[in-house]
Amino acid sequence: MSEETLFTKIINGDIPAEIVYEDEHCFAIRDIAPKAPTHLLVIPRKPIPRLVDASSEDKALLGHLMLAVGDIAKQAGVDEAFRVVINNGAGVGQTVFHLHLHILGNKAFSEDSLGF
Ligand code: AMP
Secondary structure, eight states: OOOOOHHHHHHTTSSOOOEEEEOSSEEEEEOSSOSSSEEEEEEESSOOSSGGGOOGGGHHHHHHHHHHHHHHHHHHTOTTSEEEEOOOSGGGTOOSOSOOEEEEESSOOOTTOOOO
8 A cells, every 4th residue: 555645644643733624535735845825735635646647536625626716715814815726746846746736825926927
């Protein structure tokens, strides 16, 4: 069996984290090194390493994650303005190879760039 990812260890309770949301398919935690005043990670329970590793059998799960992002943003009070980021691959800074969506809020991003 392949080694558990950091996020699987968190949802199993083996590593502490502040879990702010959970349902049957995914959960959300506060990022330990926030890049914005509100920085949450939405994580599927299924440990898909990268977005490109998802397959057609994950279609419903990917849709579920998008809807969960909206619910979690509302719960966090940032639904009027937030950014969603998925890093795919070490070349753009992915460090945890278990798919996750960053929710970044309460931060002014410039209107015309993706600069963080
Ligand atoms: P990425 O760089 O897209 O792979 O994002 C991984 C994120 O996980 C980074 O923003 C880290 O700060 C965050 N992170 C790493 N370890 C933990 C942890 N134990 N609890 C919460 N967030 C973490």
